[in-house]
Amino acid sequence: MPKVSQAHLLGNITALAEIGAIDDGGCARLALTDEDKAGRDLVTGWMKQLGLEVCIDAIGNVIGLRAGRENVAPIMTGSHVDTVRTGGRYDGNYGVLAGLEVVRALNEARITTRRPLAVAFFTNEEGARFQPDMMGSLVYAGGLGLHEAYAAADKDGLSVGDELRRIGYLGATRPGALKPHAFLELHIEQGPILDEEKVQIGVVESVQGISWTEYTAAGVSNHAGTTPMRLRRDAGYLAASVNLFARQLAREMGGDQVATVGALSLTPNLINVVPNRAVFTVDLRNTDEGRLKQAEARVRAHIAQVAEAERVDVEAKVLARFEPVTFDAGLVDRVEHHARALSLSTRRMPSGAGHDAQMMQRLCPTAMIFVPSVAGLSHNVKEHTEAADLVAGAHVLMNLTLELAEQ
Amino acid sequence: MPKVSQAHLLGNITALAEIGAIDDGGCARLALTDEDKAGRDLVTGWMKQLGLEVCIDAIGNVIGLRAGRENVAPIMTGSHVDTVRTGGRYDGNYGVLAGLEVVRALNEARITTRRPLAVAFFTNEEGARFQPDMMGSLVYAGGLGLHEAYAAADKDGLSVGDELRRIGYLGATRPGALKPHAFLELHIEQGPILDEEKVQIGVVESVQGISWTEYTAAGVSNHAGTTPMRLRRDAGYLAASVNLFARQLAREMGGDQVATVGALSLTPNLINVVPNRAVFTVDLRNTDEGRLKQAEARVRAHIAQVAEAERVDVEAKVLARFEPVTFDAGLVDRVEHHARALSLSTRRMPSGAGHDAQMMQRLCPTAMIFVPSVAGLSHNVKEHTEAADLVAGAHVLMNLTLELAEQ
Numbered sequence: 001m002p003k004v005s006q007a008h009l010l011g012n013i014t015a016l017a018e019i020g021a022i023d024d025g026g027c028a029r030l031a032l033t034d035e036d037k038a039g040r041d042l043v044t045g046w047m048k049q050l051g052l053e054v055c056i057d058a059i060g061n062v063i064g065l066r067a068g069r070e071n072v073a074p075i076m077t078g079s080h081v082d083t084v085r086t087g088g089r090y091d092g093n094y095g096v097l098a099g100l101e102v103v104r105a106l107n108e109a110r111i112t113t114r115r116p117l118a119v120a121f122f123t124n125e126e127g128a129r130f131q132p133d134m135m136g137s138l139v140y141a142g143g144l145g146l147h148e149a150y151a152a153a154d155k156d157g158l159s160v161g162d163e164l165r166r167i168g169y170l171g172a173t174r175p176g177a178l179k180p181h182a183f184l185e186l187h188i189e190q191g192p193i194l195d196e197e198k199v200q201i202g203v204v205e206s207v208q209g210i211s212w213t214e215y216t217a218a219g220v221s222n223h224a225g226t227t228p229m230r231l232r233r234d235a236g237y238l239a240a241s242v243n244l245f246a247r248q249l250a251r252e253m254g255g256d257q258v259a260t261v262g263a264l265s266l267t268p269n270l271i272n273v274v275p276n277r278a279v280f281t282v283d284l285r286n287t288d289e290g291r292l293k294q295a296e297a298r299v300r301a302h303i304a305q306v307a308e309a310e311r312v313d314v315e316a317k318v319l320a321r322f323e324p325v326t327f328d329a330g331l332v333d334r335v336e337h338h339a340r341a342l343s344l345s346t347r348r349m350p351s352g353a354g355h356d357a358q359m360m361q362r363l364c365p366t367a368m369i370f371v372p373s374v375a376g377l378s379h380n381v382k383e384h385t386e387a388a389d390l391v392a393g394a395h396v397l398m399n400l401t402l403e404l405a406e407q
Numbered sequence: 408m409p410k411v412s413q414a415h416l417l418g419n420i421t422a423l424a425e426i427g428a429i430d431d432g433g434c435a436r437l438a439l440t441d442e443d444k445a446g447r448d449l450v451t452g453w454m455k456q457l458g459l460e461v462c463i464d465a466i467g468n469v470i471g472l473r474a475g476r477e478n479v480a481p482i483m484t485g486s487h488v489d490t491v492r493t494g495g496r497y498d499g500n501y502g503v504l505a506g507l508e509v510v511r512a513l514n515e516a517r518i519t520t521r522r523p524l525a526v527a528f529f530t531n532e533e534g535a536r537f538q539p540d541m542m543g544s545l546v547y548a549g550g551l552g553l554h555e556a557y558a559a560a561d562k563d564g565l566s567v568g569d570e571l572r573r574i575g576y577l578g579a580t581r582p583g584a585l586k587p588h589a590f591l592e593l594h595i596e597q598g599p600i601l602d603e604e605k606v607q608i609g610v611v612e613s614v615q616g617i618s619w620t621e622y623t624a625a626g627v628s629n630h631a632g633t634t635p636m637r638l639r640r641d642a643g644y645l646a647a648s649v650n651l652f653a654r655q656l657a658r659e660m661g662g663d664q665v666a667t668v669g670a671l672s673l674t675p676n677l678i679n680v681v682p683n684r685a686v687f688t689v690d691l692r693n694t695d696e697g698r699l700k701q702a703e704a705r706v707r708a709h710i711a712q713v714a715e716a717e718r719v720d721v722e723a724k725v726l727a728r729f730e731p732v733t734f735d736a737g738l739v740d741r742v743e744h745h746a747r748a749l750s751l752s753t754r755r756m757p758s759g760a761g762h763d764a765q766m767m768q769r770l771c772p773t774a775m776i777f778v779p780s781v782a783g784l785s786h787n788v789k790e791h792t793e794a795a796d797l798v799a800g801a802h803v804l805m806n807l808t809l810e811l812a813e814q
Binding site: 189190191192193196208210212214221222223224225226227228229231234236237239240241243244247250251258259260261262263264265266269270271272273274275281283285319351352353354376377378379380 | 597598599603617631632633634635636641646648651654658668669673676677678679680690692726759760786
C-alpha cells in the first residue's frame with residue numbers, strides 16, 4: 001500500500017516557504033515576481049525528479065503528468081503556489097505539494113494507475129497583483145481569453161504577458177488542452193469552522209458566489225461645528241449606514257450569507273470637517289445565486305434610500321462577480337466516503353473563499369477537500385495547520401485519486 | 408461722521424490675500440511660516456501707516472494702539488491673519504482689516520475717542536500647524552503658559568518658540584499686559600445659517616463647547632468569505648455604529664448639539680478582509696456644558712456596549728476639550744442695537760467654531776459680530792462674503808466701538 005510521508009510533505013512545504021520568506025514564517029510570492037519564479041522553479045524541479053512530464057501552457061499553468069496504463073483522460077489535482085503579500089505557507093502550496101506527495105508514494109509503492117495522473121499549479125490564483133484572481137484556472141476552463149489575461153497590468157503598469165515572458169513561464173501549450181476525467185483540490189479551510197468544531201476533513205459541496213462592489217459617495221464637506229445636522233450631506237454617514245445594513249442583512253438572511261465592508265476612505269478625513277467623499281467596498285457572498293442577487297438588490301435599495309435622504313450622490317463599480325459553484329455530487333460523496341474510511345471526522349460545508357477548483361468544475365467533475373486552519377487565520381503569516389491534519393488530507397486525496405484513476 | 412470705505416476694506420483684503428495665494432482665490436498662510444511672516448509684515452506696516460503704536464508680545468500677538476483722550480483701558484478689536492492650508496481670504500483677516508478700517512475712518516474724520524483703541528491679531532488661531540488652536544489669545548488670557556506654547560511642535564518637529572524667533576515675531580511684552588475695557592471680534596459666520604435665512608448680522612451670544620476624541624478600536628482581521636458573521640470582531644463595524652449613533656444622538660438632543668465622525672482609517676483596509684483596526688474621531692459641540700457632557704457620556708456608553716457585543720477593544724484619547732463660552736450679555740445687546748440702528752436684519756446665534764474672542768471673554772466683556780458666509784463654505788478656497796455684508800459688519804463694529812470708547 002502506498003503511504004503518505006509526513007516528513008516528505010512537511011519538508012517540501014518548509015523548503016517552498018523559504019522562498020519569498022517573510023517574518024513569522026509567512027511568504028510573499030506575488031504572482032509572476034522573481035519570488036514566484038523561484039517557487040515555480042523549485043516545484044517544477046521536484047516534478048521532474050518524480051518522473052513527471054512537465055508541461056507549461058500559454059498562461060503559465062504548470063502540469064506534471066504521470067503516465068497511466070492507458071492513454072485516457074487523467075485524474076488531475078492541484079492548486080497554486082503564488083501567495084498574497086503577507087501570506088502563509090499552506091494556502092495553495094499545500095494542495096500542490098500533497099499532489100506531489102501522492103505521486104511520490106505511488107512511485108515508492110511501484111503502483112501504476114489505469115488513468116494518468118496530473119499535478120497542476122495555476123497562475124495568479126490570489127489576484128493580489130493582477131486581477132482577476134483565479135486567472136490561470138479561469139483561462140484553463142475557457143472563462144477568460146488569453147489576450148485579455150495578458151493585458152492585465154499591476155499597479156506599476158507591468159502586464160501579465162510581459163511578466164510571464166520575463167520569468168520564463170510563457171509556455172506553448174493551449175490552456176485547457178488536457179481535459180481531466182476529474183479534478184480534486186486539497187486546501188486549507190481559510191476559515192474557523194473545522195478548527196472550532198474539531199472536525200478533521202471538510203467535504204466541500206460548493207463555493208460561495210462572490211459579489212464585490214466599490215461605491216463612491218459624493219456629498220459636501222462642511223465645518224463640523226457650524227453646520228446644522230439637517231443641512232449635512234455627509235458621505236461618511238452613508239458609508240457607515242451601509243456597514244450596519246450589511247450586518248443586519250446577513251443576520252436576517254441567515255444561512256451562509258456573509259457581508260463585509262472591508263475598505264473605506266474618507267475625504268478630507270479631518271476631525272472637524274463633514275466628509276464630502278467616501279469610497280467603500282461591499283463584499284457579499286452566498287452559495288445560492290438567487291439569494292446573492294437578493295442581497296445585492298437589498299444593498300442597492302438601502303444605498304438609494306440613504307443617498308436620497310442625505311442628498312449624496314453614489315456611483316457603483318462592480319469589481320468582481322462570480323456565481324456560486326456546486327461541485328459534482330458523486331465526487332463529493334466519495335470525498336466523504338474516503339475520509340470516513342480513514343476514521344476521520346467530516347463536515348459538509350461550502351467554501352467561502354474562491355478556488356481554482358471552481359473554474360475546473362466548468363471542465364470536468366470536481367471536488368475539494370478541506371483541512372482545518374488554526375483559529376481560521378488565513379492570508380496571514382500566522383496561518384497554520386497541524387501536521388496530522390495535513391497528512392490526513394493528503395491521505396484522503398491519495399485514496400480518492402486511486403479510486404478515480406481505476407475508473 | 409466717520410465712514411467705512413468699501414474700496415479701502417476690500418483693497419486691503421485683496422492685498423493680504425495675495426500673500427500665500429493659492430488656486431481659486433484661496434490662501435495658505437499657516438502660522439509662523441514665511442507666508443505668515445509676510446502677511447504679518449504687511450498688516451503691521453498698515454498699522455504704522457495709520458499712526459498706531461505697534462506692540463509685539465512674547466507669543467507673537469501684534470497689537471496696534473491708537474491713543475485716546477484719556478489713558479484708560481482700551482477698546483480692543485481683532486482676530487487673526489493665519490489661515491488653514493487651503494483657506495479662504497476672509498476667515499480672521501476680515502476682522503483684523505475691518506478694525507484697521509475703523510481706525511482709518513476715525514483718522515479721516517479726525518475723531519479722537521475717550522478710550523484708546525487697539526486692533527490686534529493673535530498668533531496661530533487656526534491650529535492647522537501647531538496645537539492647540541487659538542494659541543495666541545489663549546496665552547494672552549492666561550490659559551496657557553508661554554513655555555508650554557513655545558514647546559508645541561509641528562509635524563516636522565519645528566517648535567513655536569523657534570519659529571517665532573526665526574520670523575522675527577518673538578516680542579518682549581508680556582501677553583495680556585494690556586487688559587481691554589471690552590473686546591469685539593468681527594468674523595464671517597463660517598456656517599450656512601445667515602446666508603440661508605438672508606440675515607445680514609449674526610449677534611453671537613456664545614461659543615459652543617468642543618469635545619474632540621480619537622478612538623482606536625482593535626478587533627481581529629479575518630477572511631470576509633470564510634468567517635461567519637457570529638465570529639466576527641469587526642473594528643470597522645464599531646466605527647460605523649458610532650457614526651450612526653452620533654447622528655441619532657444629535658437628533659434626539661436637538662438644540663444646537665452637533666456630532667461628527669470626520670476622520671476614519673481602517674486596517675488592513677482591503678475589500679475581502681474584516682478590519683482588525685479602526686481609528687476614528689468624534690467631534691461633539693454644544694453651547695451648554697451639561698448637555699455637552701451628556702453627549703460625551705452617551706457616546707462613551709454606546710461604544711462600551713458595541714465593543715462588548717463585538718468583542719473589540721477600544722481606547723479613547725481626548726484631542727481637545729473647551730467648555731462653552733457665553734459672551735457679555737450687555738455687550739451682545741449693544742451689537743444687536745447698533746445693527747438694527749443701521750436697519751440691518753439680525754439673528755441671535757451661537758458660534759459653532761472656536762474664536763479668539765472666547766479666550767478674551769476670560770479677560771474682559773467680549774462680544775462677536777458675524778456676517779454671512781455664502782453657502783456656509785469655510786476653511787475652503789471658495790469661502791465668500793458679499794462686499795455689502797463686509798461693509799455692514801464693519802459699520803456695526805465702528806458704531807459699537809465709538810459708543811464703548813466714550814464709556
